[in-house]
Amino acid sequence: MNNVSESVLEINGLEVVYSTNRGDVKAVRGIDLDVRRGEILGIAGESGSGKSTLAVALLRLLKAPGKVTGGSVVFNPAGRSPVDLLKVHGEELRVLRWSSLSYLPQGSMSSLNPVMRVQDQFKDVILEHAPDRRNSLHEMIPRLLAQVGLEPRVAKMYPHELSGGMKQRVLMAIAVALEPDLVIADEPTTALDVTIQRVILQSLADLRTDFGVTLMVISHDMGVHAQLADRVAVMYEGELVEVGDVRQVFKDPRDPYTRQLIESIPKLGRRAS
């Protein structure tokens, strides 16, 4: 399509403060960052560096005592006019959610409704945002499940019948059901064991290849970024200290903090002697 901006998201000067009775915590301190269409952008940094705050602020899900105190977040969905996410309200925001901008929060595996079959959870999201797809649900649900490596019979299961990795895959399939421009996944592999982590990362990579979705993946684990991301942005105490091509950053980190994060990755394949 012509005139599609190369960036899905343009974050400029974003600032977020939590006002607490012990004073203000500046959780995001003037971040400038572009998310390019079709890329997998990793957001790295240790716990408390502001990664989740960045995500919830731009998704307009920030809760009190958090407050955006500056900046803009221009979102460029394909085929629609650019919008500053910090300025949209009500119905406009609701329309953007799921259909253009989708979010897998940290610990989202527990967000599946325990008394609903998987297929009904898909239906809820799809019909809420795209009621015209009612007649194609029977074809869509197994196709989306297959996309994340799950068999059609999973549609009839309840969350308690699924392993953690299967739940995460169901959530990923729901997140891409409406073909959003951007999916933001916060710690998608945390709390899963290592072999399942690999499967989840591969499924995320496949979603990008097959749907052309742009992904922003938040993880404290540099190993996740090494395996998945095209570019990585490193946060430290609310600031971006380094952004670059993932191979370049790993080969030659410019910031000492980035170097520390890389050095903290357990070496894969090293045999115990």
Ligand SMILES: Nc1ncnc2c1ncn2[C@@H]1O[C@H](COP(=O)(O)OP(=O)(O)OP(=O)(O)O)[C@@H](O)[C@H]1O
């Ligand atoms: N509700 C809140 N009230 C006060 N301070 C908060 C609140 N939420 C987060 N913070 C502070 O904001 C800073 C950034 O936290 P944030 O959760 O965004 O970091 P993170 O990198 O995502 O870490 P984690 O992966 O552990 O969630 C931290 O100093 C944190 O203590």
